[in-house]
Amino acid sequence: MAESAHRTTARILDILELVAEHPTGLTLADLSRRLDIPKSSLHPLATTLAVRKYLHYNPREERYYAGESLFVYGNKFINNVDILEKIRNVLLSVNQKINETLYFGVLSNLDVLYLIKMDLFSQFRVVSNIGNKLPAYSTGYGKALLSQYSPRQIEQFFPDGKLKSITANTLATVDELNAQLAEIRRTGFSYEKGESTEGIQCVATAIIVDGSYLAGMSIAVPEFRYTAEREIQFKSLLLEAKQQIQKIISEQRNQWIYSGEFV
Amino acid sequence: MAESAHRTTARILDILELVAEHPTGLTLADLSRRLDIPKSSLHPLATTLAVRKYLHYNPREERYYAGESLFVYGNKFINNVDILEKIRNVLLSVNQKINETLYFGVLSNLDVLYLIKMDLFSQFRVVSNIGNKLPAYSTGYGKALLSQYSPRQIEQFFPDGKLKSITANTLATVDELNAQLAEIRRTGFSYEKGESTEGIQCVATAIIVDGSYLAGMSIAVPEFRYTAEREIQFKSLLLEAKQQIQKIISEQRNQWIYSGEFV
DNA sequence: CTTTTGTATTCGTATATACGAACTATGTTC
DNA sequence: GAACATAGTTCGTATATACGAATACAAAAG
Structure with missing residues (x-):
């Protein structure tokens, strides 16, 4: 084509x-x-x-x-996808339990695209990054989405074997990435430790319907508030939300306009 | 041209x-x-x-x-206008005092275009109307912005003298509109009583720099929470915010990309 | 199984568009 | 104030694009 x-x-x-x-x-x-x-x-x-x-x-x-x-019609797009409204509600209920930032988004080639951000309710969104893109390998749910690809495919995506660094903690090589992806495939959860934003840790997971990796979501927390106990809670909430969202999408499968696949 | x-x-x-x-x-x-x-x-x-x-x-x-x-580049636009970030901060401080919805936007021909919405912090934005347009005459700050035009100009904008209704309360004729605009010119404040959304009342004002009507802002409140005493508070907060925003814009006048005028 | 109706796609030529050069206008430099 | 940059604008023709007709393919109807 x-x-x-x-x-x-x-x-x-x-x-x-x-x-x-x-x-x-x-x-x-x-x-x-x-x-x-x-x-x-x-x-x-x-x-x-x-x-x-x-x-x-x-x-x-x-x-x-x-x-x-561009702004007017771009927002029409995001407001019209009514499946996103339902997903916002799921995220909202998670947000109210832990009061931490949530992200939801999709793959756009080898980047992640943020579709929804839900902030702490103690502080208002002043600078939003909805609509932003970041390299998938540098983010929690980006890695969860990349885990759908075989090590060989990942190698093909990054022919020189190196990953451009965003922060000091960004994974540097395809080998490191593939090691993490193997673990993500096994557990279903993905982690990010300041790899896209200094000082922010994430737990994340992919939304998978009928075997297709359609979207991803993450909980983003400042390092000092990230503890082992909270991580257990985060994962349990993520799992619950993941299942709800997967149900929502599978019921309106045709409304999900993203292939979720690398084109 | x-x-x-x-x-x-x-x-x-x-x-x-x-x-x-x-x-x-x-x-x-x-x-x-x-x-x-x-x-x-x-x-x-x-x-x-x-x-x-x-x-x-x-x-x-x-x-x-x-x-x-469209979404990606539309959001780049809104996030890049750094003057908007400063304005968001002003609105935020108002929002924290009264905990009611705030709008900020501009004229786009004869419509208002919402650039910023700030919700109650008790309830999360689920459906946003950022990027939406409504007829200027049906909204609080829309009328405040229309008040820059003479009665004759207003008549020319609506050649048949009639205004398309949005709700049962929308002003119906140019004469009614002109009567309100005269009052707005005198007091600097504009009111809306369920004219664009059933059950919502607004107090609003225009942002005016060097005589140019550049933008507008409003406080939107459900009828049952709208009292005479609160209205006094709203107007005092609006006035304060208005002056702050006018100062911000006049200091970076060249960054304000909207003509604010009917083109 | 044939026909109908829907879709996307291809192709040669008629036509709308692109582009270089020339031009105007305004501001800056010497 | 002459010379030089900067910008946007105009115009005739070379050229890329648009469009009707024909094609292909799929699904639904007869």
Whole structure:
């Protein structure tokens, strides 16, 4: 299927993504240079994107900024998936028992994508990381999801055998990763010790329906609050929530739009 | 400037928006019919959008769904605007004093667009309406923002003099709206009594910097918890927050990407 | 088993779009 | 104030793209 992509479509997406990554804005000439597209070609695309509010053009400083539409339609997506609402409720009940941060998300190629975050109720979410991506191998539930693949497949995903480090604790080699994945396959639980965020430990597990690894969830706790006894409680709550979520998804299997597989 | 929009760009955005509105998915033929574009023209666009994860194609049921990318880049947008983070902190301090729902948003043509919602801390956000739009005249801070326009301009915005109703309490005519706007201009405060959501009352105000109406905020309370005494407290907190936010925005005026004006 | 109706996909040519060059406008440098 | 950068904009033609018709394939109906 290795499609020869439609050039204009690819260009439009390139524009949107580039602008989304640059909060300080970009001029038309900036876009032209960075995307290697003639200004005259970019011009009608950019003006149309601005009319539709996917971009915001400030005429005074001659800069394009990310527009509201991407945000508007992106949130429609996440709010419409009503299965996610049910999953939020499951997470909520866990959250109320332990009052620690919960994450729920899926694999997106070799990254994890956070779909739901549920914070401590003592402190409000100020900076959210919903919609963020991180390398799967650096996170608790990412590793749980990677455990569906054989050691050989994992090796193929990382041809040079090395893993880019996020913190000082990130696993460094495919061999270390495969060792952990074997253990995860055996127990069903995955652990993260400050591998994506310094000072945060996680217990995590994958959501598996009919043998397909569809999603993952984790409990994230600051090191100093992470004890052996609490870990036992966390795992028991995770297991319970996992079964509930698996039931929810299997009842509305067709509504689960994520393949959950590496494409 | 009434640009003759770039057809292909408009088509791509039409596809994205249509699919975002249809959680149950659409076939290529559905898209073709609804957008009045030949299937053969749509095909390369849709496959490219799918490769880039803006669409998700389920080959078994031959349907396109909203993909994750819109969500991913939409959230990048909202998280990158660091001025919003500071505003969230101001709202948070208000929220902690009264424990009621707060909204913050901007005008988007004649709608309000919710950028921030802060819930009661006793109950978790399960269904969010961040990213949603509502007619400005039906909401508290929407009316506060509309008050920047003269009665004549308001009349021009609604040429037939009638306002589409959202609930039984929505203002019905431009004359009623203009009467309220005059009062809002005088006092700086705006009220909503179940006009967008049955049973919810709001007090609201506009954020105004150098004479420009940039954004709005509101406190939303269930009717039975809305008393005259609390209203006094709400207005005092709104005023304080308003001044703080105006200060924040005026200090980073160039970072405020919204014109705040009807375009 | 044949027909109908639904889907996606392919292909050659008509057509909309892209692009280089030239241009305008504004601000900066010397 | 002349010279130089910076930006956005316009235009005619070369070229990539769009589209109708035809194809393929699957499922449902007769």
